[in-house]
Amino acid sequence: MLVLEIPRAGKNRYVAITDGGVGWSVIDDFVADEQLGLSVAERAGDVIIYSDGMNRKLLVHQVTDHAEN
DSSP, X not given: OEEEEETTTTXXXXXXXXXXXXXXXXXXXXXXXXXXXXXXXXXXXXXEEEEOTTOOXXXXXXXXXXXXX
């Protein structure tokens, strides 16, 4: 997972990427409050489970793999 700070907005942009065998693919891309504290992303089938450093699930997003379209 790649995290980019959005200066002066109190938000971060999160981008989840995966190696699709022939290159990298973006499978999720969203903006959330920096206070959310996401630090781990795990793919489980068609979803990505985001959690904090204490293994608490905070978000679940549907995979949006544009390489498969």
